[in-house]
Amino acid sequence: MKLKYTTTVWLVLIIVISSLFSCKKYLDETVYSNIAASNFWANKEDALSGLYSNYALSTEFGAHNRMFFVMTDMLSDDMDDEYSNTEAERRQLQNYNFSPFNSYINNSWVALYKSIAQSNVIINKVPNISSMTANDKNIIIGEAKFLRALEYLYLVQLWGDIPLDTISVGSIEETKMLKSPAATIYNFIVRDLKFAEDNCSDAPLELGRASKWAAKSLLAKVYLTMAGPFSNRNTEYLTLSEAKLKEVVNSKRFSLVPKIIDYFDINKKGSSEMIYDEWQIGDASGDIGSFMHRNALPSSISDPAITQLKTAGYKAWSPTPDLWSNFKPQDDRLKMYFSYYIKKNSNGTFGIQKYNVPYIAKYVDSTTVARDAKANNLPVLRYADVLLMYAEVLNELGTTNSEDGNKNQYDYLNMVRQRAFSTSPSTGKYNNMSFTKIQFRDIVMLERRLELAHEGQRLFDMKRTGTFISGMTALANNTKALLAGSPVPTYSIAYPAGVYPNPTGKTPYPAGTVVFTADFLKNTKTVPPADFQFVMPIPGNQIQVFDIGQNKGYN
Incomplete structure (x- = not known):
């Protein structure tokens, strides 16, 4: 069964979301309504409708909007904007000369906090529904916490220190927009995902919903991010990441589809490789679907x-x-x-x-x-991603998977490579232990770049490994040299x-x-980011309303 984006759900989305969160000026300027305190949250059907609305809102920064690619792949060395000659704000982002008032920056911030706000409502309202069983409540709360963790992960990777909002608000005075340190945000994400892995269903109850395996996979990625850059990796977080990745791999619940293009075939969605996708159904009116x-x-x-x-x-x-x-x-x-x-x-x-x-x-x-x-669909977590993360972690720790035939980093890397080189397997396979630890880092990061191209992963991979500024500078310098x-x-x-x-x-x-x-080369990036542009500026109109404080370098 697919996730139910029915007319009823969209009506709930319009009524509940707009009324709940219009009090927050970083979301909207309209008058607040008290529907959040009404009898809407009365039964399991209401809780599910609220959850479906949460899933729908989560696509506003993803599959249903161009913001995701503008704010991820276009800021990396993977994607150029061919249309930006007529889109000044996209050109500014591509050339790293944007201001805090860039609408893509503001709209991304707004979309992510809207989804978080809906998660907060679910997490705070569902426990009070007396007609629901504890198990049903925890499944829905677990999925809402998974979505909240995902949105906070995007926010903290893009902006660094950000406001941590965990409650449903009833008036503008209740809204607190003080920044929390990035470390606090990551720890909060971990807590949400631990709850999600313990309480989400073993398999998605409907296609498009998160399972405990999605929570485990995302938690592994969060730990890997918390492990820090290549120059100073934290073994404790690497070990935590390895444990979660091992659970996913050893579960044998997932496998690579024979041809990668099959993963993106809309007639073959929900394959054995999918761990979590942002699900899109499309409709004739153009109101619901992927951009x-x-x-x-x-x-x-x-x-x-x-x-x-x-x-x-x-x-x-x-x-x-x-x-x-x-x-x-x-x-x-x-x-x-x-x-x-x-x-x-x-x-x-x-x-x-x-x-x-x-x-x-x-x-x-x-x-x-x-x-x-x-x-x-927009892939958020697929098995190829897990295999490549596992290869990366095993290389860092120098360990193998004793429960899977003592496979090592080369085995898991080659699983992805062998599919990619189906007609030339000898070219695609790396011989065991043929690289140093440092060389293997470069190999696996390149493989992630190629395999996960234009899935919103590259920017965050560069940031978490400490290669963002140096990599983007090298790209810009190389492009200028070629054009000259x-x-x-x-x-x-x-x-x-x-x-x-x-x-x-x-x-x-x-x-x-x-x-x-030569037009192919002429459209690419020639301006690298400055060091302070490792994080984005807090949107200017948010600072005008709330005393959040601007990120360093953007004042």
């Missing part, structure tokens, strides 16, 4: 013989040439994750139509015309005969090479 399709795909699909797409996109985003160049030609992901708008010319040849750069093909939905109502050369480099990919030009294509084309012009 990822429209922002990644070309704005013209004039040749129906080439593509099954029923609607175009905005061609807003593309991979950076640096990311592209790190894929080996034999890597299946190069052709599965990216595609190109190719049209058959009148003389029978094939060529790039209108666009000179690849587009992101992970989030293709060819089933509906409404461009804002696509059914693409003559001629500016071009990039290409060779295809054998009979290969589709994109994952949903109908008509194969002859063997040949697709060449991207």
